[in-house]
Amino acid sequence: MTTRMRGEIAEQPAALRATLDALLPRTAEVAAVAGDTRQLLFIARGTSDNAAVYGRYLIEARAGRMASMAAPSIATTYRRRLDLRGVLAVGLSQSGRTEEIVETLQWARDCGARTVAVTNGGEGSPLAQAADLALCTLAGEEKAVPATKTYTTQLAALAVLALGLGADVDADDLRRVPDAVERLIADPGDLDAVVEGLADKPGVVVSGRGMAFSTALELALKLKEACYLHAMGLSYADLLHGPIAVVDADTPAILVAAGEGPTLAGTVALARRVTEAGASAFGVGGGAELAGASTAALNGPDLPEWVAPMGLIVPGQLLTEALARRLGIDPDAPRGLNKVTQTD
Amino acid sequence: MTTRMRGEIAEQPAALRATLDALLPRTAEVAAVAGDTRQLLFIARGTSDNAAVYGRYLIEARAGRMASMAAPSIATTYRRRLDLRGVLAVGLSQSGRTEEIVETLQWARDCGARTVAVTNGGEGSPLAQAADLALCTLAGEEKAVPATKTYTTQLAALAVLALGLGADVDADDLRRVPDAVERLIADPGDLDAVVEGLADKPGVVVSGRGMAFSTALELALKLKEACYLHAMGLSYADLLHGPIAVVDADTPAILVAAGEGPTLAGTVALARRVTEAGASAFGVGGGAELAGASTAALNGPDLPEWVAPMGLIVPGQLLTEALARRLGIDPDAPRGLNKVTQTD
Numbered sequence: 001m002t003t004r005m006r007g008e009i010a011e012q013p014a015a016l017r018a019t020l021d022a023l024l025p026r027t028a029e030v031a032a033v034a035g036d037t038r039q040l041l042f043i044a045r046g047t048s049d050n051a052a053v054y055g056r057y058l059i060e061a062r063a064g065r066m067a068s069m070a071a072p073s074i075a076t077t078y079r080r081r082l083d084l085r086g087v088l089a090v091g092l093s094q095s096g097r098t099e100e101i102v103e104t105l106q107w108a109r110d111c112g113a114r115t116v117a118v119t120n121g122g123e124g125s126p127l128a129q130a131a132d133l134a135l136c137t138l139a140g141e142e143k144a145v146p147a148t149k150t151y152t153t154q155l156a157a158l159a160v161l162a163l164g165l166g167a168d169v170d171a172d173d174l175r176r177v178p179d180a181v182e183r184l185i186a187d188p189g190d191l192d193a194v195v196e197g198l199a200d201k202p203g204v205v206v207s208g209r210g211m212a213f214s215t216a217l218e219l220a221l222k223l224k225e226a227c228y229l230h231a232m233g234l235s236y237a238d239l240l241h242g243p244i245a246v247v248d249a250d251t252p253a254i255l256v257a258a259g260e261g262p263t264l265a266g267t268v269a270l271a272r273r274v275t276e277a278g279a280s281a282f283g284v285g286g287g288a289e290l291a292g293a294s295t296a297a298l299n300g301p302d303l304p305e306w307v308a309p310m311g312l313i314v315p316g317q318l319l320t321e322a323l324a325r326r327l328g329i330d331p332d333a334p335r336g337l338n339k340v341t342q343t344d
Numbered sequence: 345m346t347t348r349m350r351g352e353i354a355e356q357p358a359a360l361r362a363t364l365d366a367l368l369p370r371t372a373e374v375a376a377v378a379g380d381t382r383q384l385l386f387i388a389r390g391t392s393d394n395a396a397v398y399g400r401y402l403i404e405a406r407a408g409r410m411a412s413m414a415a416p417s418i419a420t421t422y423r424r425r426l427d428l429r430g431v432l433a434v435g436l437s438q439s440g441r442t443e444e445i446v447e448t449l450q451w452a453r454d455c456g457a458r459t460v461a462v463t464n465g466g467e468g469s470p471l472a473q474a475a476d477l478a479l480c481t482l483a484g485e486e487k488a489v490p491a492t493k494t495y496t497t498q499l500a501a502l503a504v505l506a507l508g509l510g511a512d513v514d515a516d517d518l519r520r521v522p523d524a525v526e527r528l529i530a531d532p533g534d535l536d537a538v539v540e541g542l543a544d545k546p547g548v549v550v551s552g553r554g555m556a557f558s559t560a561l562e563l564a565l566k567l568k569e570a571c572y573l574h575a576m577g578l579s580y581a582d583l584l585h586g587p588i589a590v591v592d593a594d595t596p597a598i599l600v601a602a603g604e605g606p607t608l609a610g611t612v613a614l615a616r617r618v619t620e621a622g623a624s625a626f627g628v629g630g631g632a633e634l635a636g637a638s639t640a641a642l643n644g645p646d647l648p649e650w651v652a653p654m655g656l657i658v659p660g661q662l663l664t665e666a667l668a669r670r671l672g673i674d675p676d677a678p679r680g681l682n683k684v685t686q687t688d
Binding site for chain 1: 382385389390391393400401404405406408409410412413415416417418421422424425426427428431444490546547553554565568569570572573574575576579581582585586587588589590591592594595606607610621678679680681
């Protein structure tokens with residue numbers, strides 16, 4: 001059986017190339033809209049919120065500007081105005097039609113923020129229309145409920161945003177991403193072992209830190225929505241403040257890291273701690289070091305840390321799709337979910 | 345068997361009275377340190393981070409200032425400086441000795457922020473020493489690993505912080521909290537039914553929104569660390585973006601709301617959706633409306649929404665303690681955890 005989700009995972013190299021071709025020439029527009037704003041405020045839910053977490057770490061760690069996540073309920077439920085002058089608000093929505101996100105971006109503009117939209121819904125979508133600048137991803141129509149290509153192209157748009165804000169990174173690294181994703185789809189590592197290691201488990205902890213934290217959150221969301229797994233996504237620092245207690249023979253850990261960078265050593269140490277406690281640790285990325293400390297491992301991309309998240313999620317997407325089928329679930333249409341989510 | 349955790353839960357009315365007596369007279373000091381800062385940045389991990397989430401919603405919704413959560417790794421792992429002039433940084437740590445939090449508060453000060461500490465570790469603790477102003481809670485020594493009285497007194501300190509920042513609330517509401525907590529300890533509602541409803545389940549979703557979101561996160565953390573339950577804490581808006589798929593006959597939902605306020609109606613609607621899907625919904629607070637839509641319910645405090653979280657967690661603490669014993673776990677000393685957590 002070939003699922004739509006599997007097909008859309010495979011479309012990511014092309015979707016990333018198209019999105020980068022369209023957006024990389026637009027960094028000057030980003031700089032113009034950002035102007036002298038001092039900080040960013042991301043507005044998103046679900047998968048888009050996980051993409052925003054990448055944007056948040058990337059902007060703070062590499063562009064040196066404060067960045068944080070909005071609480072949409074302040075706008076839509078408590079209806080409180082804040083002083084958002086000097087703030088660049090960035091709304092993300094796959095469809096560009098989630099009313100809560102559109103309304104919160106409009107609220108931010110009314111409160112004095114400058115606004116950017118990141119969406120696959122096109123220039124005509126309500127979110128793009130509400131923003132000073134729209135960075136439209138070119139992922140094509142996504143039909144499976146679990147977002148894949150709209151997520152990785154959102155990450156690419158956020159990388160372009162960071163370049164426009166003067167991040168101290170090499171833009172050429174971005175051009176290496178589509179090929180790296182292609183290689184991961186062809187060879188994701190020991191997928192069968194990880195699928196079997198999760199197939200009879202009720203839950204799993206998914207952890208990463210810094211730039212890779214977003215990947216841990218996104219993989220946990222995928223495993224919840226398409227495999228009904230009790231997947232708990234956590235920074236590894238937060239994991240050690242209590243939740244580590246849940247990791248046991250019935251609760252493996254999936255640990256995510258780029259192949260380089262300052263969070264790799266801590267992730268490897270965590271894998272050792274998990275296996276020494278008698279639980280399974282499944283590595284994602286992290287090179288030979290993390291794979292060596294893990295029970296079984298999925299490959300990561302051969303990319304610098306700042307662009308690695310665009311590849312790191314790919315073996316996790318393949319894992320989700322394969323595990324769902326193994327569990328008898330149609331990953332294209334999990335129970336209780338629609339493609340466009342409306343929340344107040 | 346009487347556990348230390350049960351004894352410390354019962355000490356909360358006295359701990360709250362002592363803390364409020366000490367801190368309520370200090371709102372002018374808060375105002376002086378805050379000065380003309382335009383926004384708050386909370387620095388915390390674990391239970392203290394859940395307390396900070398309350399502070400974040402309270403400050404934005406009622407004091408009208410931007411508030412957000414710091415990513416400590418920017419300071420301690422990526423070692424990147426940000427421009428934090430105009431920021432009031434608030435570090436929270438039960439012990440006042442978690443090095444990552446102390447180091448991140450020092451980083452914030454070095455980046456131009458003014459600083460406040462909220463700790464039960466006393467004026468001499470490293471965190472208090474690192475701050476321009478220390479709001480010390482008077483919870484007394486806490487010996488059980490799962491934090492209870494240090495958490496609720498942190499919430500009280502954050503309420504005092506909000507008053508110092510000019511929140512549009514009635515300070516007298518705070519004086520009603522200790523008695524309300526006392527009543528909840530005496531009559532937490534249908535505890536036995538909820539304990540039995542969770543005793544054979546591997547996981548649970550815990551959800552709330554706005555002011556009550558912090559309670560959902562904290563109850564999920566308690567159930568993870570002391571009951572080894574796969575407890576997933578989520579805003580109910582985020583829950584609808586995917587994770588709702590995990591709720592089924594084997595995965596109940598615990599839904600938390602104050603007895604009044606703009607998030608109550610959505611929480612009641614979510615309880616109906618969960619029970620109509622054939623799963624159990626356990627209400628916490630939310631008055632007769634939420635209890636009526638739930639499979640079984642725990643009582644909430646008869647308090648205005650802005651102070652309700654100080655009471656809402658109490659039946660959840662009692663649930664955690666009782667469920668741990670029911671499962672044969674000593675809640676005072678869960679596996680893998682120490683009282684003072686050190687992370688880099």
